[in-house]
Amino acid sequence: MFLQTHGPIRAIHSGNHIISLIKQGMQKPPNDTGGFPFQCFRQWQLQEHTYLCSMNTVRVRFAPSPTGGLHLGGVRTVLYNYLFARQQGGQFILRIEDTDQTRYVDGAEQYIMDCLQWCGLVPDESPVHGGEYGPYRQSERKTLYRRYADQLVAAGQAYYAFDTPEALDQLRETHKAAGNSFFYNHEVRMGLNNSLRLLPEETQALLDAGTPYVIRIKVPANEFVSFTDMIRGDIAFDTNTTDDKVLLKADGMPTYHLAVVVDDYLMKITHAFRGEEWLPSAPIHLLLWKYLFGFDHMPQWAHLPLILKPDGNGKLSKRDGDRLGFPVYAMDWKDPKTGDLTKGFRELGFLPQAFINLLAALGWNDGSGQEIFTIDELIEKFNMDRVHVSGAKFDFEKAKWYNQEWIRKQPVAEWQSLVHQHLKEQGLVVPNDNYLTRVLELVKERCTLLTDFYTQAGFFFQAPQQWDxxxxxxxxxxxxxxxxxxxxxxxxxxxxxxxxxxxxxxxxxxxxxxxxxxxxxxxxxxxxxxxxxxxxxxxxxxxxxxxxxxxxxxxxxxxx
RNA sequence: GCCGUGUUGGUCAAGGGGUUAAGACGCCUCCCUUUCACGGAGGAAUCACGGGUUCGAAUCCCGUACAUGGUACCA
Known part of the structure; x- marks a missing residue:
């Protein structure tokens, strides 16, 4: 059971300092209060108890925003979530984070579903599969978030801010020109246009007048927020260096920060896996978990390592694939606005099993030296403790090698129809399946991608058009x-x-x-x-x- | 700039006080095959740097450098 390897969350409010920790197991002696006052320990014991009683089913989620093709890193996040859920007998949920209406792309959600289908990583609950915790599209839960934002404002943990985006941009620029950065934080918020500085009547008047506003979290000064990441261990943040992030946008939609916390809570998510790029905003989420839910049922966090560009440095992006000539998206993606087509692993001739396999290995291994894993083996052997901490450069040569291994590992019958389809698209006529099988058997050693069969076996169906x-x-x-x-x-x-x-x-x-x-x-x-x-x-x-x-x-x- | 996180061969990585520092991809040489592959045998690393701790450090501690992520009414 997961509780033995990954202990529950503890949250202690000690004076002005928030201290939260997750223990690595249950072996900590009961008299060890870690130096905290006794009453604090009592409180944490209490929370540990409720946690243990109610958290019995693992529930994980993948929460993409429908803004375009599904990136390889996204699929890997899905994979790790899926493997963990299956291994623990839990549920895997797909939640669509479509809170940014300006970035919404038509067809992207369907595309994500199709990718998951192709990869065999089908969610238990999703906008199309339904479930008890829906709706699974954040745009459809819009009204829900406001309630939590209001609650925070009422409690003095968040506030209305009337500063326009333009005004803030201006501030950022002047600060930049002066050689420093602008942060909307405890040092400057009293000088800005918000309900903290304004008189209550003034705020009310602005609200009544329909002035656009956002709700920002009021990050406390001089505190310490820490948590234990399942992959990285203890991580601490100084609240003085985290700014008052927007929680509710002027259009009434929540930002990611509010939405993840609220939805993870409501959907009873037990483990939250996401990319490392989210680490810096973790303190905001921790704070929200404390304010809104008193850390009750907060999921255990795990920040997955980044997948890096093969050359140079930085996160792998679609552009790198175009530039270097390899796919980054799982399947072909056609941008509905520009009509641009981005090639996917599937169309380039990857077997889904190989794609899954190479993704699993991009950030994890079981330490045994084994490289080829079936999905069932992965479910059995996957382990968060062995997920790497640092990012890995993507190596397309190695990716192709995985595919080659999978072509050879599986009986021809497993992938024959895929090749058949491809040959047909290339205009070849396959006389019968039996003949095809014999041909594929004969040439499969020479193919690394399914699409290689056209050049490697085309002459079995058609006389050569030209000679060397x-x-x-x-x-x-x-x-x-x-x-x-x-x-x-x-x-x-x-x-x-x-x-x-x-x-x-x-x-x-x-x-x-x-x-x-x-x-x-x-x-x-x-x-x-x-x-x-x-x-x-x-x-x-x-x-x-x-x-x-x-x-x-x-x-x-x-x-x- | 500030904050966070990292750093074992070209790449992915195992190893977490005493090892000839696994393995894989790629590369090179040779064998097999008078095609291309497959297969087989070889070749290439003072573990970022500097200080500690220790009889002994790739492994522990502290610095430094470098890289990377974040620093949006994007996720």
Whole structure:
């Protein structure tokens, strides 16, 4: 059970200092109060008790905003959530964070659902699957957040701010020009246009007049907020360095900060996994958890390492993929506004199993050296304690290697239809499934991506359109031409058309003509295949049949 | 700038006081194959730097450097 490895949250309010901690297990001696006053310890014991009684089902969530394609890092977050939920017998929830109406992109939500479907990471609860804790779209919960924001204002833990975005931008710029940064915090808020500075009547008048406003959290000065991250251990923040973040925007929508806390609470989320980029705003969330819910049922946090650009530095972005020539999105994404198409792993020929596998390894390993994992193995072996702390550069070569391993690991039948589909799209006609199976079996060692099958196996379905003449011409001569002319005649009349028989005929004639068979095999290959690649020549001849073999030989003979 | 988080080969990484510092990808050499792959055998690292602690430090402590994330009425 997760409680043994990841202990409950403790929250203590000690004087002016908020101290919250999560213990790594249940082994801390009961008389060890960690130096805190006894009454504090009592309180934390109490909270630990309620926590243990009510938190019995693991519930995790993935909360993307529908702003575009689903990034590889996003899918990895889904994966870790999913693995953890399945392993603990819990639930995996998809919640759509569509609170920014200016960034909303049509079709993005459906796209996210489709990606999860393709990856096999289907949520238990979501906008389309439903569930007891809906709605699962934050835009549909809009009214709900205001209540919590109002509660905070009433308690003096948040306030109305009437400063316009323009005014704030102006402030930021002047501060920047002066060589420092502007923070909306305890030092400056009394000089700004908000309900803290204004008289109550003044505030009310502005409100009555319909003046646009936001609600900001009032971050206390001189306090310390800390928590234990499941991956990183204890992390502490000084409230003096965190600013009064907007909780409720002028359009009435909550910001991420308010929405995550409220929704995680209402949806009974037990473990919150998200990217490392969220770490700096964790103190805001901790504070909200304290103010709104007294830390009751706060999830355990885990901040996942970033996935970095392969070259240079920084977070991997879609742009890097375009620039360096590899996919970043799970599936093709077509921007509805610009019409731009961004290639996805799926369309580039990745097997979902391989995609999942490589993502799992991008930030975690089980320490055994094993690299290839099925989803069931991952569910069994995945462990938050072994998730890496530091970011990893994405390596597309290694990603392809995973796919190659998966192509070889699985029976052809598992992915045959995907390749079939792809070949059809390329305009090839596959005579029957049986033939396809034999072809795929023959060439699969040479393919790293599903899309490689077109070049590696296309000649089994279609005569080469062009030949690699440079491979043949330098050593071409009349003797060889005579050899192939006679060979065609023999092919036409020989009984049977098996691999061994063809080879036999070929070699017998070569010996009779006093030419080394090896010297003739390459031209033969180019005739059948078009280039210097593919499985054994006689095997190919046997597969494509007598008529096609003869036709291809004669065809190139005429061109030489 | 400020705050947070990191730093083992080109990349991903194991190892967390005494090891010849695993393994994988990629690269190079050779073998197999007179194609391309697959497969096989090899090759390449003073663990960012500087101080401590210790008989002994990649491993513990403190600094420094560098990198990265955040610093929005975006998530």
């Amino acid at each position: 003449m440079d491979a043949v011409r330098p050593k071409w001569n009349e003797d060889k031409k005579a050899f192939f002319t006679e060979l065609v005649a023999i092919f036409a009349t020989m009984t049977g058309w098996e691999n061994a028989a063809i080879e036999e005929a070929f070699k017998t004639l070569a010996t009779a003509k006093n030419i080394k068979p090896g010297e003739l095999q390459l031209p033969m290959r180019v005739m059948l295949v078009g280039g210097k690649f593919g499985p054994a020549v006689f095997e190919i001849a046997a597969m494509i049949g007598r008529a096609a073999t003869i036709a291809r030989v004669e065809n190139m003979l005429g061109a030489l």
